[in-house]
Amino acid sequence: MRTLARVLCALVLALTFVCPAAAHAYDVGGAIGDAWRAGARSAMGDPTGPEVCGLRDRGCYQNFQRGAMYWQQAAGAHWVRGAIQERWGTMRWENSPLRYPTTDERCGFRDGGCFNHFQGGSIYWSPASGAHPVWGLIRDRWESMGWERSPLAYPVEGERCIIRNSGCFQYFQGGAIYYSPATGAHPVFGAIFDHWRDSGWEAGRYGYPTGGEACRTEGGGRICDQRFEHGTITWRSDRGIVTGVDCRVARCVALTYDDGPSSHTSRLLDTLGREGVKATFFVVGDMVDSRGPTVSRAASMGMEIGNHTTHHGTLSSMSYQGVRNELNPTSDKIQRLTGRRPVWMRPPGGATSTTVQQASADMGMGVALWSVDPYDWRDRNAATVTDRVLHDVRPGAVVLMHDLHGTTVDAAPGIIRGLKAQGYTLVTMSELLGQPAPGQVYRSR
Numbered sequence: 001m002r003t004l005a006r007v008l009c010a011l012v013l014a015l016t017f018v019c020p021a022a023a024h025a026y027d028v029g030g031a032i033g034d035a036w037r038a039g040a041r042s043a044m045g046d047p048t049g050p051e052v053c054g055l056r057d058r059g060c061y062q063n064f065q066r067g068a069m070y071w072q073q074a075a076g077a078h079w080v081r082g083a084i085q086e087r088w089g090t091m092r093w094e095n096s097p098l099r100y101p102t103t104d105e106r107c108g109f110r111d112g113g114c115f116n117h118f119q120g121g122s123i124y125w126s127p128a129s130g131a132h133p134v135w136g137l138i139r140d141r142w143e144s145m146g147w148e149r150s151p152l153a154y155p156v157e158g159e160r161c162i163i164r165n166s167g168c169f170q171y172f173q174g175g176a177i178y179y180s181p182a183t184g185a186h187p188v189f190g191a192i193f194d195h196w197r198d199s200g201w202e203a204g205r206y207g208y209p210t211g212g213e214a215c216r217t218e219g220g221g222r223i224c225d226q227r228f229e230h231g232t233i234t235w236r237s238d239r240g241i242v243t244g245v246d247c248r249v250a251r252c253v254a255l256t257y258d259d260g261p262s263s264h265t266s267r268l269l270d271t272l273g274r275e276g277v278k279a280t281f282f283v284v285g286d287m288v289d290s291r292g293p294t295v296s297r298a299a300s301m302g303m304e305i306g307n308h309t310t311h312h313g314t315l316s317s318m319s320y321q322g323v324r325n326e327l328n329p330t331s332d333k334i335q336r337l338t339g340r341r342p343v344w345m346r347p348p349g350g351a352t353s354t355t356v357q358q359a360s361a362d363m364g365m366g367v368a369l370w371s372v373d374p375y376d377w378r379d380r381n382a383a384t385v386t387d388r389v390l391h392d393v394r395p396g397a398v399v400l401m402h403d404l405h406g407t408t409v410d411a412a413p414g415i416i417r418g419l420k421a422q423g424y425t426l427v428t429m430s431e432l433l434g435q436p437a438p439g440q441v442y443r444s445r
């Protein structure tokens, strides 16, 4: 029968020069033919070639004027066309992880969007976003949010993988979905997305999202929380983003830099900003006078500023009033430059005493000592300092360094990356330890 039909069709093909409205040039048979005659014809037009079989999993396809129809036993017969067909083609059609279409193209969704579902995922298209595949756990999560009706809207690219801890992610018009085997797939969008991005994505201080956004109304305002591996990002309608790394959960470490600000401090701030991490600066009042803008900049970047006295004198040999005289002018300067009075002081040389603690208590400051000392002031070698910090660090450590030395600033990128690779989150003193009890001595968490 098929041979006879082909002969007839060849005859018809010859006749179409004379009579273009004659029957189609090609057979449309089998399941593709059934689907075509049942309604796909209006979308697809007439065949422009023969049915081709022997594809993956014994599938077949046939090209039509406005697209193609694919058939495979498990998937059924369905058509693809336009941008979705093209995108599927760039992935090598049924040889891609999507395999065969399981629906025809369906249109009329948000912002004029269309999609095809496939055995291994979907391709979504809209005029503004283009056509992009979505599959696996990211697709499941997007589906649970209501597909393109969610705040994410449409995908704007395919999935990308091989980031920290074997993660994958996909961008959408309104945000992203991030996945890792340990944390699962979760969406991030809106103001929380912006803050998380600026903090260095999944490699930054918060790590991967461990849940979706949870919102509630409180006191007439709206509050949304989202948990990440190392803390929670909160958005409030009255205050915007409020955040905190939770050092009870995260492996935290506080890098502290004493004796500045110096001519090297700006470069250190550049590094900290680039890496999306925080540190604490114990500044000397005499040094602040010529470099006030550096202190203001550090504070505006979220660094914490502590008091390291005015003249770097030995506080343990001073009277109560002498200690206050060393600390007070510097707290005043810090407050003028940053708008905040320091809650931490560090005695030069770590030389504390009950008198120093009493004066600090009366001035509302905790006494900040340290648990890791790489002797950067003595050994002016970036590699040595880096090795010592990375070897001696423990969760909850306070690391003592000095931004007075160029070699210490040279060591910062290696220390930061090394700590991140060990799973540490770099925080300020107050993030590590909370608001200090005035006069109490702290060495680590």
Ligand code: ZN
Binding pocket: 258, 259, 308, 312, 348, 349
């Ligand atoms: Zn010092």
